Amino acid sequence: MEIIIYGIVNSFKLILIAFGFTLVYGTSRLPNFAHGAIFVFTGFVAWIMMHKLNLPFLPAAVLALASAALVGVVIYQFILKRIRGMSMNEIIATYAIGVALIETFRWLGFKGTTFTLPVLREGVVFIADVPVDYQRLLVVAIGIVMLAAVWAFTKFTRTGLALRGIAQDERAAMMLGIDADMTGTLAMALGSALSGLAALMLFPLGSIVVEAGYNTLVFALAVCIVGGIGSWGGTIMAAFVLGFLQVITVTYLATHFQMVVTLAAIIATLIIRPSGFFGKHKELEERV
Amino acid sequence: MLAAEGLMVFYENMLALNNIAVRCGANQIVGVFGANSAGKSTLMYALSGIILDLKEKERMRGGEQITVLGKITYDGREIGTLKPHLRARLGIVLCPERRRLFPESSVIENLKIGAFMASRRQARETLDYVLEIFPPLKKLLRRPAGFLSGGEQQMAAIGRALMAQPRLLLLDEPLLGLSPAYQQVVMEAVKLIRETKKISIIVTEQYARPVIPIVDYAYIMENGSGVMSGTGRELLDNPDVKAAYFGV
Numbered sequence: 393m394e395i396i397i398y399g400i401v402n403s404f405k406l407i408l409i410a411f412g413f414t415l416v417y418g419t420s421r422l423p424n425f426a427h428g429a430i431f432v433f434t435g436f437v438a439w440i441m442m443h444k445l446n447l448p449f450l451p452a453a454v455l456a457l458a459s460a461a462l463v464g465v466v467i468y469q470f471i472l473k474r475i476r477g478m479s480m481n482e483i484i485a486t487y488a489i490g491v492a493l494i495e496t497f498r499w500l501g502f503k504g505t506t507f508t509l510p511v512l513r514e515g516v517v518f519i520a521d522v523p524v525d526y527q528r529l530l531v532v533a534i535g536i537v538m539l540a541a542v543w544a545f546t547k548f549t550r551t552g553l554a555l556r557g558i559a560q561d562e563r564a565a566m567m568l569g570i571d572a573d574m575t576g577t578l579a580m581a582l583g584s585a586l587s588g589l590a591a592l593m594l595f596p597l598g599s600i601v602v603e604a605g606y607n608t609l610v611f612a613l614a615v616c617i618v619g620g621i622g623s624w625g626g627t628i629m630a631a632f633v634l635g636f637l638q639v640i641t642v643t644y645l646a647t648h649f650q651m652v653v654t655l656a657a658i659i660a661t662l663i664i665r666p667s668g669f670f671g672k673h674k675e676l677e678e679r680v
Numbered sequence: 681m682l683a684a685e686g687l688m689v690f691y692e693n694m695l696a697l698n699n700i701a702v703r704c705g706a707n708q709i710v711g712v713f714g715a716n717s718a719g720k721s722t723l724m725y726a727l728s729g730i731i732l733d734l735k736e737k738e739r740m741r742g743g744e745q746i747t748v749l750g751k752i753t754y755d756g757r758e759i760g761t762l763k764p765h766l767r768a769r770l771g772i773v774l775c776p777e778r779r780r781l782f783p784e785s786s787v788i789e790n791l792k793i794g795a796f797m798a799s800r801r802q803a804r805e806t807l808d809y810v811l812e813i814f815p816p817l818k819k820l821l822r823r824p825a826g827f828l829s830g831g832e833q834q835m836a837a838i839g840r841a842l843m844a845q846p847r848l849l850l851l852d853e854p855l856l857g858l859s860p861a862y863q864q865v866v867m868e869a870v871k872l873i874r875e876t877k878k879i880s881i882i883v884t885e886q887y888a889r890p891v892i893p894i895v896d897y898a899y900i901m902e903n904g905s906g907v908m909s910g911t912g913r914e915l916l917d918n919p920d921v922k923a924a925y926f927g928v
Contacts, residue, residue, distance in 0.1 A: 474740075475740065476740065477737050477740055477741060478740060478741060550795075550796060553789065553792050553793045553796070554793065554796050556782070556785060556789070556793065557782055557785075557793035557796070560782040560783060560784055560785065561780050561782055563730055563733065563764075563776075563780070564776060564780040564781075564782065565793070566730065566733060566763075566764040566765050566768070567728060567730065567764060567768060567773060567774040567775075567776060567841075567844075568768060568773065568793065568794050568796055568797070568840070568841075568843075568844045569765050569768035569769050569773075569796055569797040569844055570765055570793075570796050571763075571765045572765075
């Protein structure tokens with residue numbers, strides 16, 4: 393029972409972490425390897441807002457999210473725009489920015505485990521005799537709300553539809569007046585904000601550490617690769633598979649095997665089905 | 681309305697368009713005919729600006745060097761350096777070869793994405809209009825576009841282009857791979873669009889026969905060069921053209 397409940401919570405953690413990455417890749421074919429750095433960045437910005445500027449949590453959170461989105465916009469406008477379409481360069485550039493960002497925080501003295509964000513509400517509920525704290529329930533709730541919001545956004549709004557169009561055929565979308573740079577900027581802003589949202593939800597469960605930047609990126613990549621990069625359904629499915637796998641590993645082996653299992657999942661996927669277990673692009677191409 | 685002069689496009693050293701001049705007046709239908717690889721699609725890419733995107737991507741990749749020369753004026757304004765989405769905003773909308781619908785989106789979603797630049801009212805009205813000229817689409821609205829037949833896809837593609845509120849519609853080989861029955865449907869629709877919407881249309885095709893009755897003026901291309909032009913009648917009466925392009 394414990395495994396089921398914590399498996400679900402952990403899966404939603406992974407969804408929160410990976411969805412921003414998959415959104416950016418799925419809509420703009422941009423691999424944002426600064427994803428993990430933005431995760432850490434948002435956490436520290438929120439912390440600075442709260443402890444240096446004495447803001448309450450909610451305004452600090454909003455400002456932190458906005459600055460995460462801004463980082464996304466800046467990365468796109470100043471760097472990705474110029475190297476668009478060359479995936480290896482995009483990966484190297486975004487990864488370099490990510491490392492620079494993370495290491496800057498380390499250099500500024502943001503290390504150790506003294507930096508924490510508050511939970512929205514203290515307390516524990518018992519679900520089938522398993523204690524679950526409110527923050528973990530909130531992770532699940534926010535995960536569901538985020539999925540629904542993103543789904544509605546891409547289904548019903550003009551810009552959302554433009555993102556879907558450009559994701560499927562960039563040039564055809566251009567012919568209809570959709571600007572690839574506009575959607576790229578927007579996707580980066582949105583993806584970075586989602587990474588920030590994950591940070592604000594997950595950091596209260598522990599403390600803000602710079603290493604989380606690297607782990608987050610690996611988790612996001614693992615989920616996306618197993619699920620089929622850019623595929624939303626696949627991302628959700630893979631988050632559940634890996635989420636449970638991690639919890640089972642922690643329960644029966646040890647915590648530090650979590651990363652091993654995650655990386656093993658990447659390797660196994662790349663060997664068995666390189667396009668991911670739920671990547672449907674291949675199939676569709678074959679049929680047409 | 682649109683006048684292109686001295687259009688030249690090189691892919692590296694290969695000359696894809698050689699000094700092409702094309703004109704399309706307001707509310708005219710202009711045909712461009714030529715065999716495979718005559719440069720019809722390159723011409724459409726040049727007019728719609730997609731060629732600039734191709735060029736940019738190739739340059740960044742360090743791939744083929746594409747050179748574009750010539751002058752394109754639209755409504756008295758030089759647009760040769762304008763990006764494709766900005767040309768679309770001015771009303772030049774390309775309905776590309778092989779249709780290029782968004783395969784995972786349903787037909788209705790394709791149409792909605794097409795309406796990116798349209799106001800809410802325009803979108804609603806154009807949707808009604810599209811379903812009016814292509815009634816078979818009504819039953820297909822929820823179907824993913826990738827699963828439609830060629831003819832159905834073509835109707836959806838023209839519909840999607842119309843949703844973008846074109847003033848000059850570029851149709852690149854709209855009859856490619858269609859059954860004669862669907863060719864008829866598409867050509868009737870093109871005629872209707874010109875009459876009811878007052879849109880100018882440039883249409884390319886390999887075979888002139890199904891298209892020639894509705895064009896006001898037509899160009900014939902061979903190996904990237906314009907070899908002949910004239911009204912539909914003039915071309916029909918020319919024995920050389922007849923032999924080469926009408927399969928008589």
